[in-house]
Amino acid sequence: MEQFLFFSVIVLWGLFLLNFFLLFLLFRQFGEIYLSSGDGIAKDGLPIGKSLPKDDRIYSMKEKQHVYLQEHITKSSLLVFVSSNCKPCQQLLREWNSAYHSNQHMINCMIVFIGEDNKVQDLIRKYSPEGQLFWDRNDSLFHRFKIRVTPFAIAIDEQGIVRDKGLCGTKEQINMYAQSILKDG
Amino acid sequence: MLSYINGFIIIHLTFLFFLSALGKLFSLRQFNTFVNEYKILPRRLTNIISPLIPLLELLGALLILLSHTVWFGLVLLAILVLVFITTILFILKEKRDVYCGCYGRWINAKVDLYTLFKNIYLSCLIIFLSLSIPSFGINYSFISVLTGGIVTAILLSTHYYWQIYKERLKKLHEVRS
Numbered sequence: 111m112e113q114f115l116f117f118s119v120i121v122l123w124g125l126f127l128l129n130f131f132l133l134f135l136l137f138r139q140f141g142e143i144y145l146s147s148g149d150g151i152a153k154d155g156l157p158i159g160k161s162l163p164k165d166d167r168i169y170s171m172k173e174k175q176h177v178y179l180q181e182h183i184t185k186s187s188l189l190v191f192v193s194s195n196c197k198p199c200q201q202l203l204r205e206w207n208s209a210y211h212s213n214q215h216m217i218n219c220m221i222v223f224i225g226e227d228n229k230v231q232d233l234i235r236k237y238s239p240e241g242q243l244f245w246d247r248n249d250s251l252f253h254r255f256k257i258r259v260t261p262f263a264i265a266i267d268e269q270g271i272v273r274d275k276g277l278c279g280t281k282e283q284i285n286m287y288a289q290s291i292l293k294d295g
Numbered sequence: 296m297l298s299y300i301n302g303f304i305i306i307h308l309t310f311l312f313f314l315s316a317l318g319k320l321f322s323l324r325q326f327n328t329f330v331n332e333y334k335i336l337p338r339r340l341t342n343i344i345s346p347l348i349p350l351l352e353l354l355g356a357l358l359i360l361l362s363h364t365v366w367f368g369l370v371l372l373a374i375l376v377l378v379f380i381t382t383i384l385f386i387l388k389e390k391r392d393v394y395c396g397c398y399g400r401w402i403n404a405k406v407d408l409y410t411l412f413k414n415i416y417l418s419c420l421i422i423f424l425s426l427s428i429p430s431f432g433i434n435y436s437f438i439s440v441l442t443g444g445i446v447t448a449i450l451l452s453t454h455y456y457w458q459i460y461k462e463r464l465k466k467l468h469e470v471r472s
Contacts (some may be wrong), residue, residue: 117442120303124449131453135460142464277349 154257155264155275162270168222168251171234171243179251182242185268187218190278190293191252193260194233196223198279203237203259205281210240213288221245224260265291298434300472301427304420305359306443307434311417311450312356312372317407318399319349329396333382352373362433369425374416383411396421402455413450 146177156162162180170177192199210219220242223230230245230289246252255264264280274290319326323346331338343383351371358368386393386406397407404410 111455113296113436114438116296117299117303117438121445128449128453132456133455139463142467239439292433 139140143163154259155220155262156255156272158275160272162266162272163254166254167200167249169247170246171223171245179244180270182218182220182287183266183268185218186216186289187220187266188213188255188284188287189220189222189264189266190284191222191224191246191255191257191260191262191264192233194223194229200233200237200278202284203233203239206241206284209284210279213284214241216292217285217288218242222243222251224249224252230248263287267291297427299433299436299439301424301431301433302435303439303446304424305365305433306440307446308372308417308420308424309356310444310447312352313453314401315361315398316352316356316445318401319352319396320399322396322399323349326396326399329394332388332393334391335382335385345387347371348375363426365433369421373421373425375415376421379414380411380418382406382415387411397454398451402451402458403462404454404458405461407461409454413454422445 162183164178164180166179166234167174167176168179168184190202192203204217206221212218218241221239222244223233224246227245234243244251259277261278263274263276263283264272265274267273274287278287326349327342327345330348333341335341336344354377355368355371355375358364358371383395385408387408388449391406393406395404395410397404397410406446
């Protein structure tokens with residue numbers, strides 16, 4: 111009897127692990143189908159038409175202290191979230207300065223870095239991006255802005271209202287978002 | 296009780312290697328193609344070694360069943376698993392997308408992290424047996440044999456579902472691109 115119970119427990123554990131494994135696959139597949147699709151990513155970020163939260167503080171790499179993000183929205187702005195571990199972000203940073211020079215007279219171009227301090231510093235050393243640079247130290251802004259994938263851009267008008275948003279991996283996309291805010295403004 | 300656990304693990308390994316060998320033997324030509332795609336050994340040498348692998352698996356599975364040949368079986372299976380792990384690591388390092396041919400045509404398994412973890416799991420079982428058998432011996436009972444069979448079926452089904460999942464994901468990415 112004791113042996114029967116013992117081996118039954120082994121079989122039950124095996125079945126439990128199988129169920130767990132199948133559920134894991136199911137949820138991963140669900141995520142791939144619904145969350146990684148273009149439609150899914152389009153739902154990321156603050157909703158269009160919503161104001162930027164007023165009490166969001168973020169570390170400014172230029173001023174070397176925490177600042178209110180709202181204070182830096184002096185005119186229409188493009189806020190681009192860049193992660194230190196993603197390859198498309200590095201591609202964007204390669205083209206950033208060129209896009210910055212063609213848009214800086216019309217909009218504020220700002221980058222919010224996400225990731226560990228040393229990796230972010232490496233990225234800045236490697237690409238020397240111009241414009242306002244912020245570091246989202248504990249990913250708080252990243253989560254408050256409801257972003258899941260990077261590079262992600264949020265186009266904000268001078269009143270601090272979100273006008274456009276989406277994935278942003280190239281210079282052309284930066285120009286597109288810049289045109290989008292200026293057209294709406 | 297540990298002697299029965301040893302018996303259960305031996306049955307589990309026997310079923311697994313037996314089915315794996317049968318799968319390969321039923322589609323030997325295809326398995327030979329898969330091994331050639333590994334690009335580890337020269338083609339001529341691969342053509343000689345690839346039919347030996349299922350035969351050695353079959354031999355190992357039978358040897359561990361008998362009490363006086365269990366050690367030969369364990370050493371043989373340990374060498375095979377070690378060769379498999381090394382091959383998988385080599386392929387994973389090169390990031391190549393190749394079939395492992397683990398169960399021939401029965402499961403279109405690819406060389407990936409799952410196959411690596413499966414082989415690490417098998418090596419853990421072999422190490423456990425080699426430490427436990429000298430002290431506790433081996434005993435079989437109907438329930439330990441049945442459990443061995445069921446656990447093997449569970450392991451094979453996880454591999455099967457994993458492959459289905461990966462194929463669907465690949466199709467999904469193809470449709471999107």
